[in-house]
Each structure stands twice: as structure tokens, then as C-alpha cells.
Amino acid sequence: MPRWDPEGESRLREAALQLFLERGYENVTVAEITERAGLTRRTFSRYFADKRDVLFAGSDELPAVIGDRIRTADAALAPMEAVLAALDAVAERLADQAAIAARRQAVVRASPELQERALTKFAVATDAAADALRSRGVPASTATLLAQVAIAIFRTAFERWLNAPAEVSLRDRVRESAAELSSSFGSQPS
Amino acid sequence: MPRWDPEGESRLREAALQLFLERGYENVTVAEITERAGLTRRTFSRYFADKRDVLFAGSDELPAVIGDRIRTADAALAPMEAVLAALDAVAERLADQAAIAARRQAVVRASPELQERALTKFAVATDAAADALRSRGVPASTATLLAQVAIAIFRTAFERWLNAPAEVSLRDRVRESAAELSSSFGSQPS
Numbered sequence: 001m002p003r004w005d006p007e008g009e010s011r012l013r014e015a016a017l018q019l020f021l022e023r024g025y026e027n028v029t030v031a032e033i034t035e036r037a038g039l040t041r042r043t044f045s046r047y048f049a050d051k052r053d054v055l056f057a058g059s060d061e062l063p064a065v066i067g068d069r070i071r072t073a074d075a076a077l078a079p080m081e082a083v084l085a086a087l088d089a090v091a092e093r094l095a096d097q098a099a100i101a102a103r104r105q106a107v108v109r110a111s112p113e114l115q116e117r118a119l120t121k122f123a124v125a126t127d128a129a130a131d132a133l134r135s136r137g138v139p140a141s142t143a144t145l146l147a148q149v150a151i152a153i154f155r156t157a158f159e160r161w162l163n164a165p166a167e168v169s170l171r172d173r174v175r176e177s178a179a180e181l182s183s184s185f186g187s188q189p190s
Numbered sequence: 191m192p193r194w195d196p197e198g199e200s201r202l203r204e205a206a207l208q209l210f211l212e213r214g215y216e217n218v219t220v221a222e223i224t225e226r227a228g229l230t231r232r233t234f235s236r237y238f239a240d241k242r243d244v245l246f247a248g249s250d251e252l253p254a255v256i257g258d259r260i261r262t263a264d265a266a267l268a269p270m271e272a273v274l275a276a277l278d279a280v281a282e283r284l285a286d287q288a289a290i291a292a293r294r295q296a297v298v299r300a301s302p303e304l305q306e307r308a309l310t311k312f313a314v315a316t317d318a319a320a321d322a323l324r325s326r327g328v329p330a331s332t333a334t335l336l337a338q339v340a341i342a343i344f345r346t347a348f349e350r351w352l353n354a355p356a357e358v359s360l361r362d363r364v365r366e367s368a369a370e371l372s373s374s375f376g377s378q379p380s
Contacts, residue, residue, distance in 0.1 A: 151338075
């Protein structure tokens with residue numbers, strides 16, 4: 001039996017998403033997921049550490065992607081430009097995953113436990129971006145600020161994209177959100 | 191016996207901070223805190239729900255402060271200006287608490303559990319700011335983005351202030367961080 005079987009993995013993920021949406025994440029067991037998928041617990045354990053892992057596997061690599069892209073971005077780019085280039089790279093990776101991401105988001109929204117986990121994941125991505133900015137010579141405190149803002153831009157873009165994935169690409173949503181934030185600083189009291 | 195006894199409360203907080211810093215937050219019990227403070231468990235329960243509460247009581251009101259100030263800020267202010275006015279209000283409230291805040295921060299940094307709790311608290315503050323911005327007519331998605339950025343600005347300002355509280359006020363650190371972020375969008379690749 002091959003160790004890597006994308007069909008088994010996607011069947012398990014699909015079964016899990018269905019069950020989470022039907023019954024609520026907290027009320028679903030791994031046994032129910034494997035039963036729905038018609039696979040064994042052993043197969044499940046080949047792909048996922050636990051129930052939460054079914055939901056978040058794949059996004060675990062994003063902090064490293066962000067960090068790498070910031071580090072390797074053209075040295076002439078200003079820090080925020082390097083950050084936006086990294087977000088472009090993440091957007092490309094996720095470009096074909098709007099449907100599954102929207103369902104995953106619905107599961108997370110319904111579960112306080114998963115919302116906490118999501119916050120921790122954003123924090124990990126923020127740390128990765130901040131580390132990478134520091135490696136470009138950005139002072140530590142500024143690096144953390146820009147990294148937090150980068151994640152805020154991305155989360156906003158991601159939400160907008162999931163609401164209408166066919167209309168505007170995730171990449172363009174990132175640019176749109178960044179432009180909106182930038183212009184909000186230009187506003188003066190009337 | 192008076193229900194409200196600021197001295198008892200501050201003695202318990204001081205004892206808790208000492209113990210958390212000495213032994214690590216996870217390794218301290220409520221019994222040890224009351225013993226160090228020379229007070230009873232009953233007195234403890236008058237002020238705090240649990241061990242975590244000793245650390246976070248006082249900051250629980252900040253989301254409401256942020257929300258109120260954004261709602262009541264001059265209607266002519268642009269959204270980001272209303273947000274910065276609200277951060278000023280929070281900065282004023284915290285102005286005389288640098289010493290205790292720095293020790294609290296050291297305790298939180300040493301505990302993954304408390305770091306998660308802190309993230310949740312930032313999320314609550316973000317939600318409060320976003321709600322208030324929506325009540326000013328800011329579109330939902332933009333409100334969330336600006337709220338997330340506001341909290342990022344505040345966190346940055348707070349860290350900088352704690353590192354050198356005598357040098358620059360928290361309020362000025364907020365303005366400094368906001369200005370830094372604003373100018374980062376102006377940077378173009380050279």
C-alpha cells in the first residue's frame with residue numbers, strides 16, 4: 001500500500017468537512033470521519049495527527065512560505081513591498097482552494113476552540129514574517145508591526161476573496177486591502 | 191468588612207506577580223498567592239475569579255473603552271483618526287502602570303497558555319473596535335482591517351513604551367508607531 005495516497009487524504013478531508021459542518025466540529029470523532037470516508041483509522045493516522053489536523057494541514061507551511069519570500073525578495077524592495085510580494089506568493093498557492101477554504105472557514109467560525117487555534121496560527125505567521133524582515137535589516141519593533149499589519153491585510157483580503165472568489169483574485173484582493181489601508185492614513189479630518 | 195478593599199486587591203496582585211516571576215505562572219497555586227499576601231482564599235475570591243484573573247483584571251475593560259471612544263469621536267474624524275483618538279484614551283488610562291505592566295508582560299511571555307489568552311484578548315479588542323467603526327458607517331470588511339491594524343499599532347507602541355517608559359509617553363509611542371506604519375506605505379522600491 002503506498003504511503004502517499006492523495007485520494008485517501010482528500011476523501012478523509014471531505015468526509016471531515018461534511019461532518020464538521022453537519023454536526024459541529026466538537027461533536028465529530030475520528031472514527032466517524034473514517035467511517036464516512038470508508039477508510040480505516042490506520043489510514044487516517046497516515047495523513048493526520050488528529051481531528052484538528054484535518055482542518056489545518058496544508059496551511060501549516062504558509063508561515064515558512066511567507067518568511068522565505070520576504071527573505072529572498074529583491075534587496076532593493078522596501079520592507080512593505082517585500083511583505084506584499086510574500087503575500088502574493090501565498091495568494092498564488094491558495095488560488096485554486098476557494099471552495100474548500102470557505103467551508104473550512106465556516107467550521108472554524110462555529111468553534112471557539114478552532115478560533116483560538118486560528119489566532120495562534122496567525123501569530124506564527126506573524127512571527128515568521130517579522131523574523132524575515134529583521135533578516136533584511138528592519139529594526140525588530142518595526143518588523144513586528146509590519147508583520148502584524150501584513151497578516152491583517154491578508155486576512156481581510158482572504159475574507160473578501162472567499163465571499164466572491166470568481167470576481168477578484170486573492171492576489172488582487174491583497175493589493176486592494178493594502179491600498180485601502182494605505183489611503184486610510186492619508187485621510188484628514190474634514 | 192468592606193466589599194471593596196483596594197489594598198487587599200493590590201497585595202494579592204503583587205504577591206501573584208512575585209510568585210509568577212519566581213516560579214513560572216503554571217507552577218503557582220491560588221493558595222500560595224493568598225499565603226504570600228497574608229490573606230484568605232475568601233478574600234481572593236472577592237476580587238478575582240481565578241489565577242489568570244489576577245493577571246488580566248483591569249485590562250478587561252479596555253475593549254469597551256476603545257469601542258466607546260471610537261463611537262463618540264467627532265463625527266468629522268476619518269476612521270483612522272477616530273481609532274487613534276481611542277488609542278489615546280487607552281494610553282491615558284495605562285499611563286501610570288508601566289512598572290506593573292512590564293512585570294505582567296514578563297509573566298505572559300514565559301507561558302504559552304497566557305500567550306494564547308493574550309491573543310484572544312487582542313481579538314476581543316479588535317472586535318470592539320471593528321463594531322464601533324461599523325457604527326460610524328465604515329464598511330464591515332474595512333472596519334475589521336482598520337481595527338486589526340489599530341491593535342497592531344497599539345501593541346507596538348506598548349512594547350516600545352515598556353522598554354523605556356520614562357523616555358516617551360505611551361500616547362506619543364502610539365503616534366510614532368502609526369506614523370511609521372503610514373510612511374512604510376509611501377516607500378517605493380529604489
